[in-house]
Amino acid sequence: MDHFRDPHNMGSIKDPDGVGEVGNPSCGDIMKLYIKVGKNEAGKEKISDISFETMGCAAAIATSSMITDMALGKTLAEAIEITNQNIAEKLDGLPPTKMHCSNLAADALKKAIADYKSKNK
Amino acid sequence: MSRQDAPPIYLDHAATTPVDPEVFATMKPYFTEHYGNPASIHTVGQKAIIAVDEAREQVADFLGCKTGEIIFTSGATESNNFVLKGVLAAAKIQKPHIITSTIEHPCILDTCQHLEKRGVEVTYLPVDKEGVLNTKSVQEAIKENTVLVTIIYANNEIGTIQPIAEIGEIIKKANQERKNKIIFHTDAVQAIQYLDCNVKKLGVDLLSLSGHKFYGPKGVGVLFVKEGTLIEKIQHGGHQEYNKRAGTLNVPGIVGLGKATELTSKNRVADSKKQQKLRDLLINSILKNIPDSHLNGSNKHRLPNNANIRFDKIEGESIMLHLDFEGIAVSTGSACTSGTLEPSHVLLAIGVAKEQAHGSIRFTLGKDTSEADIKKVLEVLPPIVKKLRQMSPLK
Structure with a gap:
């Protein structure tokens, strides 16, 4: 619930390296993730900054906030492995009707990473 | 949280x-003190039937009808199911037709869709931007095989009030020239506290109410059934409620609903x-x-x-x-x-x-x-x- 009331990493990033948008307004949920990509000590690409903008129900907002916390600092290879199940577990579970919201978050992150990769081939 | x-x-x-405290106080004795079954002939049972009769009078006064026209149910969802399924069961024509609106409560819409699968024809009349039904569209939708018109009195989401009395007039006129009379029902659940629910003024044959929407208890409702209306019971068993609705009466609930109607008409x-x-x-x-x-x-x-x-x-x-x-x-x-x-x-x-x-x-x-x-x-x-x-x- 804290991730809904006071979500982390809210807003957009100026000049993001990757953006992933999923959902559509007519079904009531739309989520946009922004990422900045840097390098870690081992020289691997990692998520150095991340933020979200979401219009949606409480679960959509909470999962958005949670995935930004989970992905920050992870390598792209690690971040892409985050599943909707992981996010739901971190939030201590979501009701079955809300699982699609956590799908949105995982999909948005994958899209943002894909967007970054397509720009940096 | x-x-x-x-x-x-x-x-x-x-x-x-x-539940209004006054309503609650009226109900209380009927849980532990006067717990009899109103169908029992002995004195304990008679205490219960007297209370039910009194509640029936309160509701009949409220709706401006006879006590014999009040059927107690478990709530408006049951009342509305009773209307749709009961009128169709009693209709003696090949492919009966129902007229309703696009902004009914789900217990009407869902039941209509269920009936459509069984070959019933349903017309869902549209509403305008304000949510109001055009009465002319009701007139135009009436067909040879129409058996029932059901329109919500006031919508539960946006509170729009429908011209029920006008629709009642249209149906009354249409019925003058018909052999198979059209039955007119309104779901008055949201209207009860605020609008005139006199069934004669509205021109309805059937009207649904629910106790818990006007400071009465949950799990009890009413279906007004005008004398002579062709409707078959959908819940079989005992002979309760003029043989129209089987099942032991929810005495405390009915007593509470009766009191709630009395308070509502006063306030x-x-x-x-x-x-x-x-x-x-x-x-x-x-x-x-x-x-x-x-x-x-x-x-x-x-x-x-x-x-x-x-x-x-x-x-x-x-x-x-x-x-x-x-x-x-x-x-x-x-x-x-x-x-x-x-x-x-x-x-x-x-x-x-x-x-x-x-x-x-x-x-x-x-x-x-x-x-x-x-x-x-x-x-x-x-x-x-x-x-x-x-x-x-x-x-």
Whole structure:
């Protein structure tokens, strides 16, 4: 619930390296993730900054906030492995009707990473 | 979930109402003291039947009908199922036809869809932007095989009031030249507290009510069945309720519902006036102070306690939950709560776009709502909307 009331990493990033948008307004949920990509000590690409903008129900907002916390600092290879199940577990579970919201978050992150990769081939 | 210690500000009276203390006091003895079965002939049973008879008189007085025309049920969902299934079971024609509207309660719409699968023909009449049915469209929809017209008196989401008496006139005229008479039903669940429910004035053959929407208990309702109306029972068993609805009567519930109708007819005018004033304050202040907010439904043909407002570019459930954190209970017709992604069928029926329908909040006031309650909403709502809009990718 804290991730809904006071979500982390809210807003957009100026000049993001990757953006992933999923959902559509007519079904009531739309989520946009922004990422900045840097390098870690081992020289691997990692998520150095991340933020979200979401219009949606409480679960959509909470999962958005949670995935930004989970992905920050992870390598792209690690971040892409985050599943909707992981996010739901971190939030201590979501009701079955809300699982699609956590799908949105995982999909948005994958899209943002894909967007970054397509720009940096 | 942390909440403030103050009692909640309850603005969801269309969902349910608290039992009035006077109603509760009337019900109490019928749990442990006068627990008899009203179908029993002995003295213990007779205490119960006397109480049921009295409640039946209270309801009959309220609706302006005979006591023999009141059937107690478990609530409006049962009453409405009874209407649709019972009228069809009694109809003696090949492919019966029902006329209803696109903004009925799900217990009508869902039952109609169920019946359609069994070969019944259903016409869902559209409503205009305010949610009002064109009476002419009812006239035009009547066919040779029409057996039933069922129209909600006042809508549960947007509070729009339908011209039931006018429709009653149309059906009465149509019936003069017909062999198979059309039966007219209205779901008056939301209307009961605020509108005239005299069945003769409305010209209805059937009318549904639910106890818990007007400070009575849950689990009890009424179906008014005009004498001579062709309807078959759908619940079989004993001979209760003039052999129309089997099952031991919910005595405390019925006693409570009876008392609630009595209180409602006493307080209706004053309560309506008071709530409408506060409701107007709420609507006008929100529309004035929160940009891109709009009233759903009609200004004029509206229940005095209903405000349904949509906020562009944000989602209703989030607004509802933030209000809940502030101790304010409202409701949303939003899809997320019902487990589907479809927004409210009522808002879509009045032409609200899907993306806008998701951002709607329903406030329904009650007899104990105070000006301080409304002021509190007006204080906490704007920052909530602002915050959610900042978070929204739609700018």
